[in-house]
Amino acid sequence: MNWSDFGERNKRLNPLWNLGAGMNLGELQPYKEMIALSVLLQVYYLELESNERRSKEDxxxxxxxxxxxxxxxxxxxxESVERLVDGLLWSGNGGDFESFYYDDNSRQMELQKYKYFTVDEDATRNSWEESGTTIYRLSEYAMELIFMSHEIIEEFQISIKLLEIQMHIKHGRVTRALQDVNELISRVRKMTQQQQEYRNALRRNPKHIFSEYGVMRHQRLEEIQVQFDEERTHFDNIHRALARLANDEKDVIDFNELRMLSERVELSRRVHDELAEVVLSIFEAETNLRLNFPELFWGAAGFNFRTHVWEEWVKDEGLPSGDSLELLISGLFSPNQDFVYPLPWAWEEQDVGFLPETIMDEVEDDLDALSVQFIPKGIPWGDVTDLWRPVFMALAEKGSFTFAADAFTEEEQLKWARTPNAIDLWVQFFHTEIIVQEQNEDKAHGQDECQMLIGQLIADHPELESLRSKRLRTTIEDEQADSVRWPGLEMSSYTITIIEEGEPTA
Structure with a gap:
């Protein structure tokens, strides 16, 4: 079997397999894929008609x-209809949809990101001036779904489609010609949008001329110009074929269909002209940049975060979601970050609390008293002890407990994921062996958090008195073992054990 194109097939089918996935639509659940496809089709025909009624409400x-x-x-x-539309516009985390595919070149699973809708920038620009509404259009992946059953011509091979339309008209196949003209209009509009996106990117940052798309486009510029010349000839031939068909087959041809076909052909000519205008404007912009601003294209040695990442990528294109910022800079602060203590938890420790605004207002008048009054951040011991109680119950009964996925119910798993303070204690137990104190000590005298946890558990549950003076050791399971992966949490599988007298210490 030839696996070289398996990844590309996988990438084309992923948006189809995930259409409507993850939605909970109540009684509409059995029909969600069909409804989602029908919405994509309706938006497609609105785009064909240049109808801008494509906001979320529409x-x-x-x-x-x-x-x-x-x-x-x-x-x-x-609620269910709103949920379905939201599920088409954005993924569950508010960003791109994600699916895995197998890359035969790297022989690894790779992550594919895609959307079904993107913002129609030109239409939205006008709409925002009038009503502040965002207008959407179908993404390339959504268009791929619409035409999945057809052989899609590649970019800058429109002349082939024009010849096919001309042959349909010549043989009187008006309906088929009309379908092909609609597909052609859609294809050209998508190409125009791609060119406009490149033009906008070029205006924001001239260095996009050296991007992969800019280099490929420059190499094919002569081919594009030849294509435009061919298209003018093809459109002339199509109009002559339409005239002959109207005269020679007037007894068998539906003139309403013929009139509609003629109008669509004329619309197709106009969208081709729009594409030509955009291409020529890009060519003019590139020529102006090269002629008047040559210093923009002088090569710069080396690579640095500020220029190549922040200025040329983040400031220019933005980030897909808020979580992306954490992913971007986490490597700068902790290149070998241990996943059992993620960066967000360290950031949370920097959160501070201040006195209410009413109190701060009272001291504003007194400049000498204008000092920030800090309230230390505490541990929610009630939630933490509830989560750790089953651990020490099992420890008292069996002598050991392993933090594994099957050790907790789904509800308990969510509570663990939402309580990082409880997770932190596993790390603290792991740092050293703990000897349970003979009696509860005053918490104000430097008692560490592990002993505070054990003390509160024993005080609330007398059956745990048997743990007093016991020595506890925490270890991580074999690296080959599966780690615990819950929504919002991933950590190694820990085991806490009572060490009997005579056993060697760690």
């Missing part, structure tokens, strides 16, 4: 029209 209305079309409108609720 897409919600399209969803309701699909439900009415399928006679299942009574199963929908405003």
């Amino acid at each position: 897409i919600v209305e399209l969803c309701w029209s699909s439900l009415e079309r399928f006679n299942i409108a009574k199963l929908g609720t405003p």
Whole structure:
């Protein structure tokens, strides 16, 4: 078997397999894929007509029209329809959708990111001036789903499609020609959007001319110009073929269909002209940059975070989500970060509390008293002891306890993930062996958090008195063993054990 193209096949099918995945739509659940596809199709036809009614509110209305079309409108609720539309516009974390595929070149699983909708920048620019509304358009992946059953022509091979349309008209296949013209209009508009995105990026940062897309486009510029010349010839031939068809087959041809086809061909010509204008404007911008600002293209030696990452990437393109900032800079502060103590927890320790604003207002008048009054951040011992109670119960009964996925219910797993203070104690137990104190000591005299936890558990649960004076040791399971992975938490599998007298210490 030839595996070289398996990854590309996988990447094309991932958006189809995940269409509607992860949505909980109540009674609409069995129909979610069908409804989602119908919404994509309706937006596609709106784009063909240059109709800008493609805001989120408009897409919600399209969803309701699909439900009415399928006679299942009574199963929908405003919440379920809103949830479906949100699930098409964004993934569960508010960013791109993610799927894995196998890359045969690296022989590893790689992560693919994609969207079904992207922002239509030109339409949104006008809309924001009028009503502040964002207008969406289908992404390349969504277009791929629409035309999955057709052979899609590659970029800058439009002439082939024009010849196919011309052949359909010549043989009187008006309906098929109309379908192909619609596909062609969609394809050209997508190319125009890509060119506009490159033009906008070039205006923000001229160095995009050296990006992979800019280099490839420059290499094919002569081919693009030849294509434009060919398209003018093809459109002339198509119009002549339409005229002959109207005269020679007037007894068998539906003139309404023929008129519609003629209008779509003319629209296709206009969108081709728009593409040509954008391409020529890019060529003009590139020429102006090279001629008047040659210093922009002088090579700079080395690589630095500020120029190549922050200025040329983050400031220019932005980040897909808030979590991306943490991922970006975490390597600068902890290159070998241990996943059992993630950076967010360290950041949380820097959070401080201050006196209420009402109190601060009272001292503002007195400049000598204007000092920030700090309230230390405490540990929510009630939540922490509730989570650790089953651990020490098992420790008292069996002599050991292993922190594993199957040791807790789903509800308990979520509580552990939401309580980093409870997780931190596993790390503190791991640092040294703990000898349980004979009696509870005053917490104000430097008692560490591990002893405070044990003391509170024994005080609340007398059956744990048997642990007093016991020596406890915490170890990490074999590195080959599966780590604990819950929503919002990933850590190694820890085991805490009572060490009997005579056993060697760690």
